[in-house]
Amino acid sequence: MGDFIQLVFSGTATGAIYALAALGFTLLWQAAGVINFAQGEFVMLPAFGMLFFMAMGAPLWLAFLLTCALAMLVLGYGFKRVIVDPLIKHGVIPLVIATLGVSIAVKSMVRAGYSAEAHPFPSPFPTGQFALAGINISYADVGTLLMAGLIVFFLQSFLNKTVTGRAMQAVAQNTDAAKVLGFDVKRMVLYVFLINAVLAVVAALLVTPTYLAKFDMGDSIGQKAFFAAIIGGFNQTRGALLGGVLIGILENVVGFYVSPAYKEGVALVLFLAVILFRPEGLLGKSEERKV
Amino acid sequence: MNARRKTLLLSFGLVVIAVAALFAKRSEVYLLTLTCVYLMATFGLNLTVGYAGQMSLGQAAFFGIGAYIAAIAMKAGVPFLVVLPIAAIACFAVGLALGFPALRVQHHYLAFATLGFNVLVFLIMRNEEKITGGTFGISGIPRPSLFGHELSGAVPFFYFTFVSLILLAALVWWMLRSPWGRAFAALRDNPIRAESLGVNITAYTLLAFAIGAACAGIGGAYYASLVEFIEPGPFHFSTSLLMLLAVIVGGSGRFMGPVVGTIIIILLPEFLRSSNVEWLKFMQKWYLAFFGVAVIALMIWLPGGILSFGDRFKAKRATK
């Protein structure tokens, strides 16, 4: 039983990281109609960004803040202005293709221009574990859960309790109506891109210590973020959280009780099951026939 | 250019390629054959993406299924010409099975389902060692035999593949000229109007997708025979992405679009890699980076793909 709780706990921590990436992904889809196939790379780049700042002498916390700023500029504002805005009028497919192009370009640029190797990354949390009621809990897991939890809490508060946040929700739910009602849709959408950039940097901070910084680290994260978002329900932000955590927990449980080889398949199987039997996602609402 | 001129030019081009193969190096002929093989898959993908307006992220999976079916069957002694229809029908059926539940919901779910499908198929290929040989793959795949002669030479196999490609393309062309082609175009242009005019968009989308999958399966069978050793690597999801990009970059929905795109993704990197010019060799490392950027730029300036440039040009001239 103790094993099980440990697995669930650390699975929730890992899942929280997927959830952050999935959350940004879902927000982008809802508010801007963008399916960002480069989401994994949006996590990979800040990992290398932080390494870069640290190589220049900055401590981790400073590197993190600087990378957040840089990410908001490039992955938030830059991505929106340069790629999304010119393409959104051509429909979903050209935009998806462009994000695929971004994914490929960025991966190869890092690989060819910087390094094809895996680089270690310092953990923001102290190493080691402590015992609580007979279960071993790592500081890293606690730290991850706390940090992810705080971010999500702030984000939800922002979205639900502030005027801007509620405006963003209105835009996400019905962009045309929001425009007619006078919301500054462009600004709201920009905020979503900025939020996604920050979520990606946080995810990078939390995941890279374990998985190491490598040009293709985005593949697995991006895929899991995508699966998590769909599993939870693409039209619900809470769905991204549920999907991420569910994947994290089940991966651990299956990896331990069944076989480590099947760990990879968990997210995939969940995804396929949802697509086939409950396509709107676990928390999603069934969409009315599109006119 | 009118249709007659286009046909003449095309025929001339085909003859040039056929003759050039006689004088090319072995490795070059291999590359040409590889391009033909991938073209079978990308022609099929163009049907799904360009003509039915769906996004498929799993073409490499069907390519792989065709390849593994061919590998296993041919090693068991089944003749290639029997393996071909089996691979095609198997992929067609799997395409229908995959598309049917996905399309019942909303049409962009087909993209998601194909992505998941590719990941699943790749995992199975890698793990089911007893059937697929796992990461060790299947080696010693024979070449097809025609009238008792095994096509083990590079040039004879190239001609066999080349002619097959032309036949496949001709079949697709014929299908697109029939009322089916018009239904596909209607469904891509305006699915709402199409539906109120009796076009069963689910049926036609499924058809386009399943036929596209069958084409990939056929290509996979030729691929297995060409490379004589297969392993899961080439059938990874990333190959599906490359194939998709090839179709889009060339010009989705244009018949010759896949040709342009496939040449870029197959021949260009090889050309860079094997070049004697130093800086071109260096470019090979950066080829993908440039390709990625080029895709972005293309989407912004020429979302219709390279072959849509002609339309832009005509439109500009018309407004003068």
Place this chain on the structure above:
Amino acid sequence: MSAAGPTNAFLEVKDVRKQYGAIKAVDGVSFNVGTGEIVGVIGPNGSGKTTLFNSILGQIKPTSGDVTFCDEDITGMSPLELSRRGVGRTFQTLQVFVKLSVRDNLIAAAQEFKGTLMSRLLAKPDAGLGEHADRMIELFRLQHVAALPAGSLSYGQQKLIDIAMAFMPAPRLVLLDEPCAGVNPSLVDQLRELLVELNKSQGGSFVVIEHNMDFIMKLCPHVICMVEGKVLSEGPPATVQANPQVLEAYLGN
């Protein structure tokens, strides 16, 4: 029982309602359309006319109410199923196949009703509808642009194509949503004559939403006026036009 509606009801709309939360877009509309009849639907913007059409034609599901066509309950049927029963429509916004030629647009509009899926694969490229399409092109006077892509033509021409497409499969019932919108005034009369001609030659029933009063009054022997989701007045054009409540509904806005 409506004031002067036909008794051999080809299309029966019974108490259809469509609610979006608290908003009652269509609030209990009933009317009948007879075989070969042309009925006009007028009303100020936002009165629910297009929502009513969409509810009848399967684009959206009505909250309650029934729609019967030729004694068959067609409430909530999909556009595809309706097209198979000979029900067609045009849309408020242009909906043509922009990349196809005019001729191909027309053929596409009717080809799915010929034969089976497989027989269509093996049929001639024009699905045997070439002549029919050519006749329709002549009727709509589009001969000189027949081979051009529909998207390259003027708004008025595309509108004609849009309408011609709806009539290609010789539907028994057509709902036309603002056929005159954005059309040159000189073309409006031609359009009206075309509709009269098609009504005679094909024998279908039409329901026409339109704001152009002159057009409606000349075309439709029976007119329905909708205001705020309800039927305000119904009857011959002169009667409806003279109804003071109708005048107020238009002027009051």
